[in-house]
Amino acid sequence: MRAVITVIGKDRVGIIAAVSTILADCNVNILDISQTIMQGMFTMIMLVDMSCMKIDFSELQDKLENKGHELGLSIMVQHEDIFNSMHRI
Amino acid sequence: MVGPFEVMETIKMIEEENLDIRTITMGISLRDCCHPDGKAARQKIYDKITRLAANLVKVGEDIEKEYGIPIINKRISVTPISIVAESCDEKDYVKFAETLDKAAETVGVNFIGGFSALVHKGFTEGDRKLIKSIPEALSTTNKVCSSVNVATTKSGINMDAVREMGHVIKEAAALTADKGGMACAKLVVFANAPEDNPFMAGAFHGVGEPECVINVGVSGPGVVRSALEKVKGADFGTVSETIKKTAFKITRMGQLVAQEASKRLGVPFGIVDLSLAPTPAVGDSVAHILEEMGLEKCGTHGTTAALALLNDAVKKGGTMASSYVGGLSGAFIPVSEDAGMIDAVAKGALTIDKLEAMTCVCSVGLDMIVVPGDTSAETISAIIADEAAIGVVNNKTTAVRIIPAPGKAVGDVVEFGGLLGSGPVMRVNEYSSSEFIKRGGRIPAPVISLRN
Numbered sequence: 001m002r003a004v005i006t007v008i009g010k011d012r013v014g015i016i017a018a019v020s021t022i023l024a025d026c027n028v029n030i031l032d033i034s035q036t037i038m039q040g041m042f043t044m045i046m047l048v049d050m051s052c053m054k055i056d057f058s059e060l061q062d063k064l065e066n067k068g069h070e071l072g073l074s075i076m077v078q079h080e081d082i083f084n085s086m087h088r089i
Numbered sequence: 090m091v092g093p094f095e096v097m098e099t100i101k102m103i104e105e106e107n108l109d110i111r112t113i114t115m116g117i118s119l120r121d122c123c124h125p126d127g128k129a130a131r132q133k134i135y136d137k138i139t140r141l142a143a144n145l146v147k148v149g150e151d152i153e154k155e156y157g158i159p160i161i162n163k164r165i166s167v168t169p170i171s172i173v174a175e176s177c178d179e180k181d182y183v184k185f186a187e188t189l190d191k192a193a194e195t196v197g198v199n200f201i202g203g204f205s206a207l208v209h210k211g212f213t214e215g216d217r218k219l220i221k222s223i224p225e226a227l228s229t230t231n232k233v234c235s236s237v238n239v240a241t242t243k244s245g246i247n248m249d250a251v252r253e254m255g256h257v258i259k260e261a262a263a264l265t266a267d268k269g270g271m272a273c274a275k276l277v278v279f280a281n282a283p284e285d286n287p288f289m290a291g292a293f294h295g296v297g298e299p300e301c302v303i304n305v306g307v308s309g310p311g312v313v314r315s316a317l318e319k320v321k322g323a324d325f326g327t328v329s330e331t332i333k334k335t336a337f338k339i340t341r342m343g344q345l346v347a348q349e350a351s352k353r354l355g356v357p358f359g360i361v362d363l364s365l366a367p368t369p370a371v372g373d374s375v376a377h378i379l380e381e382m383g384l385e386k387c388g389t390h391g392t393t394a395a396l397a398l399l400n401d402a403v404k405k406g407g408t409m410a411s412s413y414v415g416g417l418s419g420a421f422i423p424v425s426e427d428a429g430m431i432d433a434v435a436k437g438a439l440t441i442d443k444l445e446a447m448t449c450v451c452s453v454g455l456d457m458i459v460v461p462g463d464t465s466a467e468t469i470s471a472i473i474a475d476e477a478a479i480g481v482v483n484n485k486t487t488a489v490r491i492i493p494a495p496g497k498a499v500g501d502v503v504e505f506g507g508l509l510g511s512g513p514v515m516r517v518n519e520y521s522s523s524e525f526i527k528r529g530g531r532i533p534a535p536v537i538s539l540r541n
Contacts, residue, residue, distance in 0.1 A: 034092075038097060043093060045093045045096050076100065078155070079155045079157075082157065083099055085341045085344065086095075086341050086342060087091045087338075088091065
């Protein structure tokens with residue numbers, strides 16, 4: 001399964017490092033990253049492959065959410081299909 | 090991969106504009122649960138529901154978490170109980186409602202619909218018993234919803250049933266007087282009731298439906314309103330296009346969730362109901378969409394036209410997004426569940442007469458309308474007859490969900506809580522319809538029913 005991770009918040013040092021460390025620990029492969037400033041907010045969007053992930057989807061969600069709280073950011077993980085089905089025919 | 094702006098658009102719809110899946114409803118046939126012994130029938134009903142729906146709530150929650158889209162309700166609809174219960178010789182069917190309630194409690198769903206009877210052409214013995222049991226059944230259970238179909242385009246209007254339902258509604262209100270007549274919020278009187286509707290209180294599993302099926306209802310008035318904010322002052326072609334595109338996106342979510350739920354539960358996917366279902370939350374109102382189109386208050390002149398455009402554009406956009414469309418499919422206008430409607434009634438802009446006109450051009454009908462407690466059963470029947478006539482003649486579904494709140498008068502507000510919201514008491518016409526309702530019999534099917 002592939003998922004989209006979205007990180008939104010105030011820009012600061014180490015966001016990518018923090019997120020990608022968690023992903024590497026869980027054996028989640030990053031396929032694509034884009035980042036931009038939208039309406040003054042730092043927005044990072046990652047496409048990841050979870051087919052070899054070592055933990056449950058919800059465990060990863062909790063880990064990333066906790067990291068988000070720590071860094072003052074909102075971090076979401078969602079199945080890729082929600083975006084594909086809404087925006088691609 | 091989809092671009093960052095597309096990702097953010099979806100997230101904004103969910104986080105800020107209240108996009109959600111209103112309900113995953115599992116339809117379950119109880120036709121094989123008939124038994125001459127009522128107790129045995131109820132055991133079969135309980136066992137079947139709890140077996141088939143055992144994982145419904147968990148699957149719903151898993152999908153919610155994985156896809157990051159809220160699924161507000163998980164529900165069950167069953168074969169109309171009048172059909173299932175009438176093989177037994179019990180005098181009333183309240184115990185069947187209790188069984189449904191218990192089964193719903195066990196599997197953890199929010200509502201169970203199907204304490205229903207289809208009497209558009211006449212009553213069977215089971216139908217009569219069921220209808221008589223409705224007030225007690227709805228006042229002694231929490232999750233059971235009831236509906237009665239009193240008219241179809243093909244068979245006309247059963248005015249005996251219309252008369253009876255006026256009394257049933259009054260009695261249901263009286264039995265729940267301490268909660269503002271709450272039982273009536275769980276009771277719908279239909280014309281042309283759909284067999285695959287996932288929405289409450291009118292959901293039941295029709296006799297033409299398969300053994301078990303998954304139907305999904307979407308919701309997203311806030312998303313439509315927000316899209317219209319960006320085309321302020323544009324002409325109606327642009328308004329319609331904007332709604333169509335938004336409805337397409339909303340419905341794709343419904344289609345995705347329906348397919349995924351169907352796959353995980355091993356149950357066929359039935360339909361997506363293309364609906365705009367409001368909630369009392371600010372920013373989740375159908376009335377506010379109409380106001381965004383340029384009306385100072387919902388209910389003023391132009392409201393029916395605005396709603397007609399909205400309803401049509403939602404269907405056009407939604408149809409393309411789903412492989413099977415059904416249910417009620419259209420914009421809902423339940424007064425107590427829509428912050429904009431509540432406000433419009435309080436300000437005197439929106440009346441029952443205007444709502445009746447609006448029901449000609451959108452789905453359902455007079456929905457969650459609170460009227461004074463001293464409204465007579467005949468007046469309620471006459472309101473039902475008017476709605477049924479609109480449905481029958483226009484070949485569409487209409488319904489009445491009306492609450493004559495005991496002890497309440499125009500100007501009062503009745504709190505129902507949760508998704509049902511709070512209803513301002515609305516004025517009804519004070520002149521009597523009782524001689525009209527007393528006639529009984531059937532209003533024949535209109536000539537448009539002769540299509541063969």
